[in-house]
Amino acid sequence: MLSLKKYLTEGLLQFTILLSLIGVRVDVDTYLTSQLPPLREIILGPSSAYTQTQFHNLRNTLDGYGIHPKSIDLDNYFTARRLLSQVRALDRFQVPTTEVNAWLVHRDPEGSVSGSQPSSGLTLESSSGLQDVTGPDNGVRESETEQGFSEDLEDLGAVAPPVSGDLTKEDIDLGAGREIFDYSHRQKEQDVDKDLCDGAEQDDTWSGEGAEALARNLLVDGETGESFPAQFPADISSITEAVPSESEPPGLQNHLLSPLLTGTESPFDLEQQWQDLMSIMEMQAMEVNTSASEILYSAPPGDPLSTNYSLAPNTPINQNVSLHQASLGGCSQDFSLFSPEVESLPVAGGSTLLPLVPSNSTSLNSTFGSTNLAGLFFPAQLNGSANDTAGPELPDPLGGLLDEAMLDEISLMDLAIEEGFNPVQASQLEEEFDSDSGLSLDSSHSPSSLSSSEGSSSSSSSSSSSSSSSSSSSSASSSASSSFSEEGAVGYSSDSETLDLEEAEGAVGYQPEYSKFCRMSYQDPAQLSCLPYLEHVGHNHTYNMAPSALDSAELPAPGALKKGSKEKQADFLDKQMSRDEHRARAMKIPFTNDKIINLPVEEFNELLSKYQLSEAQLSLIRDIRRRGKNKMAAQNCRKRKLDTILNLERDVEDLQRDKARLLREKVEFLRSLRQMKQKVQSLYQEVFGRLRDENGRPYSPSQYALQYAGDGSVLLIPRTLADQQARRQERKPKDRRK
DNA sequence: TTCAATTGTCATTTG
């Protein structure tokens, strides 16, 4: 027990120091990007070049607490781990009130008295967590929790403005504390752990749109002008929640908070930032904690976001209030709802949120947080506004918003990443593919396309030349036919081919018809251009080459001088020819493959009827036509597929953009909502503070609470009753969601 | 030579 106590105390102190250090950190982006690595590595063990340094830091820290790294006994180790896990669970679930409590301590001389010692106790648990970190065996579970923890710390730091005094102090105390943070920064720049991939993505996202937007929002929030050491309270709250029982003595909380507050009072900017971060990140945190939150909190659901927001600004106002857990409960519910998704979500955001949330929750019944107000003040009916409990009048606007917001944030990260990548890729793809209009896609690049253009012209002029060539070639083509016999053999009977040759000879010669068809339908390039498919065909396949190829190849070299060059050209053209073209040439088909393929059925039949073609030739012609058309069809089909994919990609990008925009809008909305809650809270405080009993004494906020009735009236009811109602309302939404 | 991408081909379905 003694050792445990000692560890707890020391742990609390350490944790407090860490929190203060975190508070010092100002740069949110940096913070976000850096995230967990250090702590995580510490916990998991050296995983990078920095590990050693980290480890040393940790050691130092531990030493500072009087625990020698080498002398860690199992009991202490496991105890610390258990405590840490408990604390974390509590933190995650409990959200808003913590901050409030701290505030109260400050303001109220009575409550404020409590102080540092309790906080130390809380820290103890946290310290245990640190010890655990050092521990050699860390399950995945722990690693996750640690991540969350580290993230939380970082978040806090990011939110909180630098407090030089605190920082130095903490550095001294922890020894390694600062280094750890630095390390985290370094890691963010260099280390990209697979484990942290999610977190990294989140970081990117945050740093990109969300983070900047948030940062801006935070700064803007300064409007409230409320000064509040948000970070500390939040942390503390989380810590306090580590305490087993939900019913924490207000005094204890106050005690805990007081020391922290005094030490780290930060400018209200921090509060706002903190709130913003909380609001954004709560969603993720909620997800993580779902199960635990449900267990821990019986209180009515509170809006995580609202609670978070309420924390900082409200603190001053809320001081008196010991509010209701109802708000907390609501938070827990929200978390539970999202929990399933949380696992899949990137860790970074969630982890950061977690700490915040817990802090709020810790606020306890106390008074704080807009959530509390909502839960406490409007439990019966208005309450709904705060959370799930929402009555008919105010149906959990926050809850719904929060839930969605969480989802959006999560998705936003993904989107940000995707947006960063996809647009470029998509644009490139579009340029590549869209520039080419469908069928003509390949034509320009492929040799066949060249041939096609040539073919079109050649075909037009070839009508006469080809006819003469064909007639002359008929006798000379025997060699050629033999050379192509192999191809022709494929799927075509060689026997018939030989027989058909003779018939084919007779067929050759009906030039007029042939030329006529050519002119009519396809010889004119302009016409081809008007016909997409034809154009495509012309560009994409080599059928048009046939005539010229045939001519050049089959014509006996008129001049021996240029025989060599012509042979080369013939070879080249032969290579350009398709198999069907070779077959057609071998079979002495009297018209070009282009015509065979592209002529309308009627014209095609007419063309065939004007020639005396053998069965083999007819069969080949039909096959050529079939294959040629199918080839174009295949190209079109592929192009359509590609276009479809590209369009889908574009649609996805558009949707992602819209989603990101909506998320930003939602964040803005939540901010405004938070401000409204704060106003309501302040009004509540004001009204409640003016209430006097028959003896002229003010009502104790711990015993009484204001509740809005459905008719708009405000009732002063015992807190127990208010809590019951809040719980009742909390269950309703749960059932509804089931 | 291997491999991925492209292109051609076949079989089948659809309108």
Add this chain to the structure above:
DNA sequence: TTCAAATGACAATTG
């Protein structure tokens, strides 16, 4: 029923 188009699957080609 025929034809053209579409499409999946496979083979051939290409870089």
